[in-house]
Amino acid sequence: MEESVANPYQKYPVRINSVYNETEDKRLKTFGLSFVNSEDSDYFFSQSFQPGQYALVWIPGYGEIPLGIASAPTEHNKLVFTVNKTGKVTSKLHTLTEGMLIGLRGPLGNGYPWEKLKGKNIFLIGGGCAFSTLRSSIKYLLSPENRQDYNDIWIVHGARTPGMLLYKDNFKEWRKRDDVKVHITVDSTSLATGEYHVGNVPFVLKQELPTVDENSVAIVCGPPMMIKYSIDPLKEKGFLPENVLFSLENKMKCGIGHCGRCSIGKTCICTEGPVFSMAEVNEMPDDY
Amino acid sequence: MWQKSCDVWFVTTLLAADNMKEITQAIREKAKLLLEENKVKGVLGFTPGTLPMARRPILATTLEQAERLCWDEFCLMNLANFIPPRGQERIAVVAKGCDWRNLIVHDLEGRIDLENEIEVLGISCKGMLDTEKINQSANGAERVVGVICNGDEVQIKLVDGKELILEKDRLIRQACRECRQPTPDSSIILNNSINDSDKQKSIVSEHAFDSSDFLKNIDLLQSTFKECLMCFACRDACPLCYCDSCFVDTEKSHWLSHSSTLEGLLDFHFLRAHHIAGRCTSCGTCESACPMNIPVRELVKKLNHDVEETTGYIPGITKDMKPPKSIFKPSYHEHKNR
């Protein structure tokens, strides 16, 4: 008898536990979700869920969207997503409130290569909504069971204004720790508190990062312009192309490599990605 | 090598073009002259393709390419569709009556600057052939190896070595039969104009859509549109469907479901028909492009007829009046109610 294969389009029902307005422009909301059925939860976490992966969040009648998972596997049975209001589904999601049910499938994609990163210095650099998978990564790295596996940890987070910075409570916690270096920067501010750098992310990278060797890895997530202008400073600091990791985004529908739209050349972003090193991205044809 | 076999096909197709050798020659000479004198950046015309009846639109920018321009009964696409919007370098366009009519509408609507940016190489057209009819007579498009037009006859060579002789007149495209202006009004006409008496001969066929209550006839709509694939070739081949953002391509507002249910199909065809009503020049490119042989033009024809009756505007022929849809007057409405 052939083993029955799970339908990849099947979704788990999840309940919205919390909705939090992340930013002053109210375009970014963070949703806390929990599984309705414990077996779904077990299955989700048993699939070796890793920070850097994404899930397809489904609103009945509106469709599915890929969202980077902002919670870590170490935050047991809790799922967090930060959602930027852009299209039809995300706009609808922004109107949903606590207690409502939606659907979810995942975890999908490759995630960051945590096994390979063991023993390395890790630089997490991000801005905007894309910081969500970095939140997941930081939570994972700083958890007691994982912290000793990794060397120095640096966090660089940037936003246009202080009101646009994400995960303020989490950052408060992280700043108190002495085993992680946190740099927060804003493009402009009227309050010079000394709490933040003033300037964009590439500027802070140039100014604050040490020179590194091949034992240091940078994970860069953010708007295309931030990524574009961060590459040079990172190279100058000595990061190798294979040690700079990006999380790519493309339009996705199926999430399982079948529908055809997310590919860049021969590479399918939804299954082979979304995480690629700069060395890999350089190999890709100019189709993104 | 494919290239080799393609060359063989190119030769066959050129033979087919023989009966219009003079026009072909005139196009090439004029094109070369314009390019040599640097009067245009390129000449938009047709060149033979890899199948007996395939003619490709091409923007010839070199003398070598100009030497490969051709003209015959299979230049089906409307070249107005391939003209870049205004503000670009001057180009020349080989235009039969219907291409010309579309240039006029484009000019009236402000998409192109016909006077200053386009050089029209007019051709008085006796009608293009309906390739689908030829394919059907041959029992499949894949069976046609060669087509040669000799006077009133069309000789079709089949893949099994047999030959078919068909009466040319019966193969003329329906849109061409109904053509109201086969000769452009451009200053350059490369062949002898067909005389005015021919012009009047346009025969408008009757279609089930002519009946005023055809919308209630679900069976008719079903049988007409059921094979539609929603490939949007009709829209993409139409020179007048030039919107940057078509209602088909808007995801957020979701005007159209891309599912092929009858409702979805009718939504698309009706919406599109209304967008080009009173603008459509009845060139028939939509029908030539359709892979499923759907009479797309008929739906618009009905609406066009209403516009003409109400406002007196004939798309592509009326030049002294703005398109009615851009200057709607309440009096149009009264006229209709009279």
Next chain:
Amino acid sequence: MRPYIFNKSNLSAYLKQLDTVFEVWIPVTENGITTFNLFNKQNDIDLGKIPRTSVKSFFLPQHELLMEYSASPDSIQLDECLPSKKRIIFGVKPCEGRAVKLNSQLLVPETKYQKQDLYFKANQQNTILIAYGCNQPGVGCFCRSTGGDPFGKTGLDAIVTDLGDRLLLETTGTEISNQLIPKNDLNEEATESDLTAAEQIKKNACKVLDERSEIKVSKENIHTVFDLEIWKETAMRCLNCGICTYLCPTCSCFDMMDYFEDGKGSQSRCWDSCMFSLFTQHSLGHNPRPSKKERVRQRFLHKLRYYPEHHNGEISCVGCGRCVLHCPVNIDIREIADRLSLNGGERG
């Protein structure tokens, strides 16, 4: 086991025999267009022509229901809508069997780590293909150039060879093919001379096709291939309509959508095309393939380069010629493949 043979006049008797067990679909010409229709007394089978639309629609329907659900603020109940209807498609072209196999490699991969499309898989299990071999390859045909055969058996359950007055039926040994054996009066085994006649027909067909050269996969650096002049040239006349992708038996890209009314809804998918700008358009406005050039390039490179790189060098084209025959502006994949494989990619 020898193939079976019966008179052409008995074809409808054979179809009736199949019709007692399965739903039978046959190629029928209506308004000049040949498509697959349900077999019944009114319609005449039209064998030999290349049906305008391929059998793709039986495996990956243009519009397919994936899930039905009822949803309210406190409950979501999902039901998967897996297809279960057994059917026979009689008179497909042998190349279409190969197309099903190529799509299956993508949608129902056998490696453990990739997800399987259960809908396609169910359709594959429920659909029996009986091909009608190509005695006379058409002008757009090039199956031999893509690794296929006018009498190939890949992906098929049986194949019929037309011997003029009689039909030779060979089953391919798939599980279901026992049920395709002609019964009673029709059950007659072919003689040695029938087989020789069939062999000759096959040889003749192959000879015609072998004059059309093989399509090679270009090994040239992808960045060089990306910059070839041919993309600009082709995009100039490409309408960016969906004809090539929708008629193609191997194009399998799709879109997914939701419908919802009064607490009940469905999730379905429908064909989509890399020719459409919406296909890759991000919701924030950025489009990785913003113009015709990128979209045309994607279609051909996907078939002739990306797919082979993932599937042992097999190209994702079976040479049925539909896109060649029906492109309104004569964009010819043979010509493009040729330009791509010329010493790995020429410039200009």
